[in-house]
Amino acid sequence: MSSNLTQALLELADDNLILGHRLSEWCGHAPMLEEDLALPNMGLDLIGTARTLYSYAGTIESNNKSEDDLAFLRDEREFLNCLLVERPNVNFAHTVLKQLYFSTFMKLYWNEALNSKDEIIVGVAGKAKKEMSYHIRHSGEWVIRLGDGTTESNKKLLEAVDALHIYTNELFFDTPNNIYFIKKDILPSRKALKSKWEKEINSIFKMAFVPYPEFEGELSGGRLGLHGEELGHLLASMQSVHRAHPGAKW
Amino acid sequence: MVKSLMKENQHKNGSVNDQEIAWSVASNVLDPEIPCVTIGELGILRDLELQDGKAIVSVSPTYSGCPAVLAIELAIEAALLKAGFKTSINRVLSPPWTTDWISEDGRNKLKDYGIAPPVKASSKMALFGNVEVKCPRCSSQDTEKLSEFGSTACKAQYRCNSCYEPFDYFKCI
Numbered sequence A: 001m002s003s004n005l006t007q008a009l010l011e012l013a014d015d016n017l018i019l020g021h022r023l024s025e026w027c028g029h030a031p032m033l034e035e036d037l038a039l040p041n042m043g044l045d046l047i048g049t050a051r052t053l054y055s056y057a058g059t060i061e062s063n064n065k066s067e068d069d070l071a072f073l074r075d076e077r078e079f080l081n082c083l084l085v086e087r088p089n090v091n092f093a094h095t096v097l098k099q100l101y102f103s104t105f106m107k108l109y110w111n112e113a114l115n116s117k118d119e120i121i122v123g124v125a126g127k128a129k130k131e132m133s134y135h136i137r138h139s140g141e142w143v144i145r146l147g148d149g150t151t152e153s154n155k156k157l158l159e160a161v162d163a164l165h166i167y168t169n170e171l172f173f174d175t176p177n178n179i180y181f182i183k184k185d186i187l188p189s190r191k192a193l194k195s196k197w198e199k200e201i202n203s204i205f206k207m208a209f210v211p212y213p214e215f216e217g218e219l220s221g222g223r224l225g226l227h228g229e230e231l232g233h234l235l236a237s238m239q240s241v242h243r244a245h246p247g248a249k250w
Numbered sequence B: 001m002v003k004s005l006m007k008e009n010q011h012k013n014g015s016v017n018d019q020e021i022a023w024s025v026a027s028n029v030l031d032p033e034i035p036c037v038t039i040g041e042l043g044i045l046r047d048l049e050l051q052d053g054k055a056i057v058s059v060s061p062t063y064s065g066c067p068a069v070l071a072i073e074l075a076i077e078a079a080l081l082k083a084g085f086k087t088s089i090n091r092v093l094s095p096p097w098t099t100d101w102i103s104e105d106g107r108n109k110l111k112d113y114g115i116a117p118p119v120k121a122s123s124k125m126a127l128f129g130n131v132e133v134k135c136p137r138c139s140s141q142d143t144e145k146l147s148e149f150g151s152t153a154c155k156a157q158y159r160c161n162s163c164y165e166p167f168d169y170f171k172c173i
Helices: A005-024 A033-059 A067-072 A092-113 A119-147 A151-172 A176-183 A191-207 A229-244 B002-009 B016-027 B068-082 B104-113
Strands: B045-051 B054-059 B086-091 B143-147 B155-160 B166-170
Touching: A005 A033, A005 A067, A005 A092, A005 A176, A005 A229, A033 A067, A033 A092, A033 A119, A033 B143, A067 A229, A092 A119, A092 A151, A092 A191, A119 A151, A119 A191, A151 A191, B016 B045, B016 B054, B016 B068, B054 B068, B068 B086
Parallel strands: B054 B086
Antiparallel strands: B045 B054, B143 B155, B155 B166
């Protein structure tokens, strides 16, 4: 199959939609009112970004698909998000750590994407980069509070690092679809962001009294459509209304 | 007033006056979430061009996921239709909207409405970084942040330590 921009855009859009949906799951369940506003609010930013990317992907290469088709009518194996974003929320520590990992990566990514030769990518990047700064601030502050808090909160954060860090390597994987567009200066390289990302996460981990994980290795497969069981559950819930009422519009 | 102006000019299709009328109609549409300010004052109305009597309107969203975007686009279309213009809307992402584009009038209206206007010249985003936000009621500088996220995507919650009123702060992006 020849490289195509649709697939590359879907990787980006799916990351944003799936994590956005995960954040929305906190609505009405967060540990305090402030977080009940904050988490879905951040989810809204991510879903907004996903919508623009889906709309774009739906119009190029004679796809003729709507953003709803792409979000609600694809099956698990067609989703190209990285595994990190589909990980279940588990608890507040898992949630804010996942958010810190992802938003730190995306801020670096969108910053590079500002140099893209594609006007729409530049437009999305300009907005999303600013929003990622908020997300890093919010999740980073919480990671520090939890790590530097009580024995219990520190323990929960360390458990989250143990569970999630192994998924972070996949963030830096440039898929064949991407490499084609990286060479054309349309998309930035993910691989090139790794050392900066590690430096930023490490500086927050120091303040949070979290030792930076030493282990090598990774869990990946998301970009190939190979997902954990949890994504299936997420899609079942997220897509059920649209599938029950095909063609319904807001 | 706009309507009577429109009638005077309705035969001069595409004239400077039509352009001015259409711009004034569109820019006076109120923000549905913050109905004290118009979209002109917020700086999200970017461009309006008349082509064969049709208004081509360019609008920028404030935040990527702002749910008001659709409502605003519909309101613009409705207002222009009422004034006799067919309309099509372009959503413009680049350059991204910034709170620095809110006009001086808009900032004053926000303040009168009880919303502290954004601190100018996009603030630092450092961890635990606090900006100084003035209370929109008593102008005291002694305020504290209650929540980074508020009633809409663009607002945070603050409290004044002088008059004890809680208030919304229009976040700076």
